[in-house]
Amino acid sequence: MGHIMFSPGAGADKDRIVYAEDGLKRESSAPCQLNCPAEIDVPSYIALIGKGKYDEAIEQIRKDNPFPWVCGLVCTNPCEAWCQRRYLDKALCIKDLKGLAAKMVMEKGTGYRIPEPRNAFQEKVAVIGSGPAGLTAAYFLAWEGYKVTIFELMKEPGGLMIAGIPEFRLPRTIVRREIEAITAMGVEIATDTPVGTDLTLDHLRANGYKAFFLGIGAWQGYRLGIEGENDYPQVISALQFLKDVSFGLKIKPADKVAIVGGGNAAVDAARTCIRLGSQSVSIVYRRTRSEMPAHFEEIIQMAEEGIHVHQLTIPAKILGNYGKVDFLECVMATLGEPDPSGRRRPVPIEGSEYKMPVGAIITAIGQRPDIEAFPGLGEMELTKQQTIKVASYNQQTSLPDVFAGGDAVTGPATVVQAIGAGKRAARAIHAYLRSQASPEKLLPRPHSMVAPTPMDYREKAFIQRQEIPMIDLDRRIHTFDQVELGLDEIAAKQEAKRCMRCDICERCGKCVDVCKDKLGVSAIRFHHAGESSLILKDYVHGLPKCIGCGSCVNICPTGALQMIDRGDERLLLMCGTVINRIKMEQCHGCGAYYLPKIFVKHVEKYLEDMPHAYNDKLCPECRKIAHAARMSGTEPNYDIATSLESMSADGVQQHAKLLWLQVGGPNKT
Amino acid sequence: MSAVQPESETKHVGSSDRYYLYQDKDRCIGCYSCELHCKMNKNLPIGPRLCRIVEIGPKVRNDNLRADFHFLPCFHCEKPFCAHVCPTGAIQKRTKDGIVFIENSLCIGCKCCIAACPWGVPQWNPETGKAVKCDYCMDRVDRGLKPACVTGCLTQCLHFGPVDETSKLLRQRYAESMDITAAGTPGQFTTIL
Numbered sequence: 001m002g003h004i005m006f007s008p009g010a011g012a013d014k015d016r017i018v019y020a021e022d023g024l025k026r027e028s029s030a031p032c033q034l035n036c037p038a039e040i041d042v043p044s045y046i047a048l049i050g051k052g053k054y055d056e057a058i059e060q061i062r063k064d065n066p067f068p069w070v071c072g073l074v075c076t077n078p079c080e081a082w083c084q085r086r087y088l089d090k091a092l093c094i095k096d097l098k099g100l101a102a103k104m105v106m107e108k109g110t111g112y113r114i115p116e117p118r119n120a121f122q123e124k125v126a127v128i129g130s131g132p133a134g135l136t137a138a139y140f141l142a143w144e145g146y147k148v149t150i151f152e153l154m155k156e157p158g159g160l161m162i163a164g165i166p167e168f169r170l171p172r173t174i175v176r177r178e179i180e181a182i183t184a185m186g187v188e189i190a191t192d193t194p195v196g197t198d199l200t201l202d203h204l205r206a207n208g209y210k211a212f213f214l215g216i217g218a219w220q221g222y223r224l225g226i227e228g229e230n231d232y233p234q235v236i237s238a239l240q241f242l243k244d245v246s247f248g249l250k251i252k253p254a255d256k257v258a259i260v261g262g263g264n265a266a267v268d269a270a271r272t273c274i275r276l277g278s279q280s281v282s283i284v285y286r287r288t289r290s291e292m293p294a295h296f297e298e299i300i301q302m303a304e305e306g307i308h309v310h311q312l313t314i315p316a317k318i319l320g321n322y323g324k325v326d327f328l329e330c331v332m333a334t335l336g337e338p339d340p341s342g343r344r345r346p347v348p349i350e351g352s353e354y355k356m357p358v359g360a361i362i363t364a365i366g367q368r369p370d371i372e373a374f375p376g377l378g379e380m381e382l383t384k385q386q387t388i389k390v391a392s393y394n395q396q397t398s399l400p401d402v403f404a405g406g407d408a409v410t411g412p413a414t415v416v417q418a419i420g421a422g423k424r425a426a427r428a429i430h431a432y433l434r435s436q437a438s439p440e441k442l443l444p445r446p447h448s449m450v451a452p453t454p455m456d457y458r459e460k461a462f463i464q465r466q467e468i469p470m471i472d473l474d475r476r477i478h479t480f481d482q483v484e485l486g487l488d489e490i491a492a493k494q495e496a497k498r499c500m501r502c503d504i505c506e507r508c509g510k511c512v513d514v515c516k517d518k519l520g521v522s523a524i525r526f527h528h529a530g531e532s533s534l535i536l537k538d539y540v541h542g543l544p545k546c547i548g549c550g551s552c553v554n555i556c557p558t559g560a561l562q563m564i565d566r567g568d569e570r571l572l573l574m575c576g577t578v579i580n581r582i583k584m585e586q587c588h589g590c591g592a593y594y595l596p597k598i599f600v601k602h603v604e605k606y607l608e609d610m611p612h613a614y615n616d617k618l619c620p621e622c623r624k625i626a627h628a629a630r631m632s633g634t635e636p637n638y639d640i641a642t643s644l645e646s647m648s649a650d651g652v653q654q655h656a657k658l659l660w661l662q663v664g665g666p667n668k669t
Numbered sequence: 670m671s672a673v674q675p676e677s678e679t680k681h682v683g684s685s686d687r688y689y690l691y692q693d694k695d696r697c698i699g700c701y702s703c704e705l706h707c708k709m710n711k712n713l714p715i716g717p718r719l720c721r722i723v724e725i726g727p728k729v730r731n732d733n734l735r736a737d738f739h740f741l742p743c744f745h746c747e748k749p750f751c752a753h754v755c756p757t758g759a760i761q762k763r764t765k766d767g768i769v770f771i772e773n774s775l776c777i778g779c780k781c782c783i784a785a786c787p788w789g790v791p792q793w794n795p796e797t798g799k800a801v802k803c804d805y806c807m808d809r810v811d812r813g814l815k816p817a818c819v820t821g822c823l824t825q826c827l828h829f830g831p832v833d834e835t836s837k838l839l840r841q842r843y844a845e846s847m848d849i850t851a852a853g854t855p856g857q858f859t860t861i862l
Contacts, residue, residue: 011778011798518777519756554778554798595784603784606754620789627788628723628739637725 005451006504006559016557017506020445027443029558030502032079032094037420038065039444042079042094043503047450049097050496052489054104058112060447061098065419066139066182067132067161069106069174072099073484074165076264076295076414084500084507087529088537090465092498093487100487106174112181119145123433126151126209128195128377131159132415133406134215135182136422137429141213142185144430149209150187153194155247159217160407161415163243164265166272167480172246196374201402203376211401211429214377214388215422218407220370224260224363228318234325235318238269238364245272252276254359258328259283260315261364262292263412267299269362270307274477282356283309286333286346301470305477310356314348318361327355369408378402387411394428394438395421403429446503452576455497460577461539463498466491500535501575505560507534511552521545521602524552536574546572548582548596568593589622589638687767688805689835690816692740693842696826699724699738706821710806717792719743719803720818740827742818743790743803745769751782751791751802759800760791763807770804773797805829 003023008014018026028034032042040061048057061068075095083091105112125141127134130152138148156162161175183189193199201212221237229235234254238261241253257273259266262285273281283302285292288311292299303309310330317329332352335344368386371377381389381398388397388404395403405421407413427439469485470476476483487495509526512534516522523546526534548570553563562573565584572580584593585600600617618626622638629636699722707713707720719742726736745762749769752760759775760782762768771782771791776799782791783800791802806816814820819829828835 009798010795011776514777514779519779549779549781551777551779595780599780600784603754603781606781607750607785610748610750610753616787618789620783620786620792623787623789624721624723624741628725628737628741631739632725632737634725634728 003449003559006449006562008559009554009556009561011551011554012510012557014557016508024446024449025503026445028446028503029506030446031082031084033444033446033503035078035082036064036444037078037414037417038071038423039420040064040079040098041444041447041503043499043501044446044448044450045101046092046094046097046496046499047452047501049101049492050453050499051450052493054101055109055113057101058105061101062112062115063447064423064444065416066136067178067415067419068098069102069178070132070161070170071416071419072096072102072486073174073482074161074170075416078416084502084529084535085498087527087535088461088500088539093466093468093495096466096468096484096487097492097495100489100492103486104489106177112178114181114184115143117143117145117185121145121147121433123147123210124149124208125211125213125429125433126195126201126204127213127215129153129159129215129217129406129408130157130179130189130191131215131217131406131418132161133217133408133418133422133425134159134213135179136419137213137215137403137405137426138187138422139182139185140423140426141429142182142187144426146430146433148187150189151193151195151199152189152191155191157189157191159215163246164239164268165415166242166268166275167246168271168275168476168483169268171482194374196376198376200376201378205401211433212403213395213422213425213429214397214402214404214408215406215418216369216374216377216404216408218367218369218387218412220368221363222366222368224315224365226315226317228320228325229363232318232320232323232325232361234320234360236360236362237367238265238362239367241269241362242272245276250276252278253362254278254325256280256358257282257360257362258315258356258358259362259364261285261366262287262294262309263364263366264294264298265367265412266362266364267292267294267302267307269364271298271302271305273362274305274307275480281307282358283307284313284315284328284330284356285309285311286314287335287343288312291343301483304473312346314346315361316353319355325358325361328358328361329353329355367407367412380404385411391438393424393441394431395425396428396432396438401432403432449503452499452501452504453497454576455578457539457542457577457579459497463494465498466495501560504558504575505536506558508557509534510555510557511561514551514555519549519551521547521549523547536579538579539577543572543580546580546582547599547602548572548580549599549602565593570596585617587619587622587638588617589625589636590619592619592621594619686765687832688745688810688829689832690740690742690805690819691828691835691839693826693828694737694739696824697722697738697740698824699736700823702821702823703740703818703827706817707803707806710809710817711801713794713801714796717794717801719790719792719801740818741788741790742805743769744788745805750785750787754781754785756781760802766810768805768807768810769802770807771800771802773799776800 020026030043045057045060077095079094080091085092124147127138127150130150138150141148157179158175257278259270270281270283289309312333313330314333315328316331319327331348333346333348336347339345378399383389388408390397390404390409395405397404403425405425406418431438470483511524512526515524523543527537529535550563553561560575564571568584570582571578582596585595585597587594626636701722703720704718721741723739724736727734757775757777759772778798791800794801815829819827
């Protein structure tokens with residue numbers, strides 16, 4: 001059983017790829033999907049965007065991720081890091097394609113389709129914390145048919161999406177609209193309702209809640225642990241600062257601000273300070289810029305906005321007078337031996353202390369969940385880093401009815417990781433409430449394997465990655481307007497064409513094996529892409545050496561390679577892209593196009609020394625007729641080539657087959 | 670491409686251990702039983718036809734309206750074109766009896782043999798994605814049976830056996846026909862050889 005559109009070649013190893021009953025692969029082969037924490041079927045929705053079917057694309061995305069628009073703006077796109085296209089030129093703008101689809105549906109279209117619950121279960125589930133993890137868990141549980149209530153400590157749901165990520169990256173209206181789409185499924189959100197202090201999980205259990213999801217995030221900033229840190233009110237943690245700015249207190253911390261740390265929180269805080277009017281914003285980081293954990297796009301944009309990075313600088317002391325910070329004393333460092341995280345450890349250089357004049361210091365050296373502040377959550381097992389310990393893949397804590405996910409489990413991480421955790425937790429909670437075995441780790445599987453957009457190999461090769469337009473730098477550093485403007489429709493169509501469709505082609509290299517090693521032609525060439533993957537690189541030139549025999553199509557186990565004979569032309573297709581056009585030889589007898597011209601030449605070359613005048617351009621059928629006519633001593637009548645079909649064994653066989661089908665027999669001779 | 674040389678070229682094999690499939694064209698009525706039996710024996714789908722009846726005519730011969738039914742199996746050439754061009758060595762010539770056959774596991778479906786054979790013998794099997802050709806039903810021959818087409822022939826116009834045996838038969842038949850012609854019933858059994 002195979003896919004309708006991509007059936008394996010006749011000579012392929014049929015057992016190589018496992019297909020499910022719906023005709024789709026049981027396991028996805030697209031690196032983007034395999035590396036997406038939310039397991040979104042990326043190639044399918046990109047193909048749908050390329051066809052302009054934004055509604056269907058969003059439908060695809062929302063099977064795995066209730067926040068297409070948020071992710072379209074702030075996702076750290078691990079998918080792009082794995083995109084196979086980067087071995088040709090550059091990765092696809094996967095993030096921005098998703099953002100465009102969501103924008104088109106929300107602004108020009110009818111809005112998201114609210115899925116109907118699959119069941120109607122009576123069990124109530126409480127989700128504590130309305131960040132991306134909690135909202136995602138609520139979304140999938142509500143979809144499954146549970147009654148979900150979200151308890152949120154702050155005045156607005158959204159977690160870091162509302163209170164953390166600055167508005168110039170993620171406009172709040174977008175978050176609110178996507179949360180609305182979740183509440184429309186019947187999810188209740190109780191804001192200003194902290195759980196864990198007065199209201200405990202036991203209270204909720206008594207009120208009929210059968211399972212809990214903790215998505216409480218990691219809000220407790222690590223302390224620098226240096227002298228003077230606790231003496232000055234101008235030393236603030238990045239998350240507190242970002243939260244204050246988000247909820248209205250848009251006051252610049254000082255004219256000169258130093259931000260300690262190199263993560264996304266540090267960069268966000270620095271860029272916020274610039275927008276609030278700080279004149280000099282510096283990031284103090286103890287390693288070099290290339291080791292900064294922040295997303296590289298953000299680092300580039302930060303540099304454009306005039307934020308200076310003090311690399312290899314360790315803060316040592318905070319100095320001030322009269323309760324006000326004056327200086328941050330720093331030590332220069334050099335990189336030493338790698339530490340357990342694989343990054344080289346900074347080693348201070350003695351005597352290199354210097355004073356940096358600052359008015360405020362924002363610390364962003366990592367956060368951890370604040371479990372101690374919420375004793376009512378129960379006695380859960382914690383990790384060494386004070387995060388909640390969960391069983392992998394089902395997100396279950398040491399308390400059987402409590403599941404956790406998001407930053408509370410991983411420490412400060414990304415929106416999409418939280419979404420993935422929420423999705424896994426929802427699956428596990430469903431299994432738990434239905435008394436099923438907890439789900440195992442499964443590789444994601446494709447949802448539809450949408451037909452690719454037909455195009456020519458040159459088009460595929462020469463479309464460049466689209467530049468994401470940004471607002472003017474002058475405006476950027478003064479306002480909280482969204483910086484990245486995203487793709488427009490035309491750019492998105494072009495961008496979608498660049499997709500290599502790794503969900504269809506498994507990059508197994510069978511075609512190369514047969515063409516190069518067995519046939520000795522070396523027409524189709526794959527190149528190493530990364531450690532264990534291959535990629536077809538011949539989109540630039542087509543396949544100049546191809547003889548059009550079709551062995552590669554014959555052996556392709558995925559149906560990615562296809563061959564279409566169209567009159568005097570044979571098209572060779574790779575995932576919907578025409579990679580070669582071959583002229584066909586016409587039979588001098590019956591007039592049919594039987595084999596490619598270049599292929600006939602290829603065979604003739606090997607028959608030169610054979611004692612036979614090989615110059616008749618006849619199809620195998622007509623050769624038989626010609627031979628028979630020679631034996632009878634008459635002129636061959638090639639017209640019977642076609643009529644022979646109907647009056648021979650094949651005709652009998654066809655007839656017998658029809659009869660068999662009529663009586664319901666097997667479809668066999 | 671390294672053309673695989675048939676084994677028979679290196680070792681001289683006498684003609685006596687070769688097989689010959691002889692069709693008595695006078696007896697053939699063009700019923701296509703041979704084709705059908707062949708296909709059923711090899712379990713082939715619609716498309717490939719390993720042996721073939723090609724009808725030429727009808728035309729007037731000896732005042733009778735006659736059609737020629739030419740039975741075209743593989744000729745199992747001494748120097749097979751197909752084996753010469755086969756890039757993987759899937760097409761081989763058996764040393765002991767000269768049968769040219771396709772080793773299925775080696776065939777990659779490149780269709781070189783189909784393009785090379787001057788008589789259009791190798792056929793394409795769309796179900797397996799490999800070439801398929803007449804091998805005189807090798808498995809049957811090894812079991813001491815005759816090829817499926819010969820066994821299934823309704824009029825018994827197909828004869829299969831070692832070359833010397835068949836030539837003996839041919840001679841005998843020719844002599845018989847001479848005799849009958851001499852007896853005054855012309856035409857009916859005249860072999861056109």
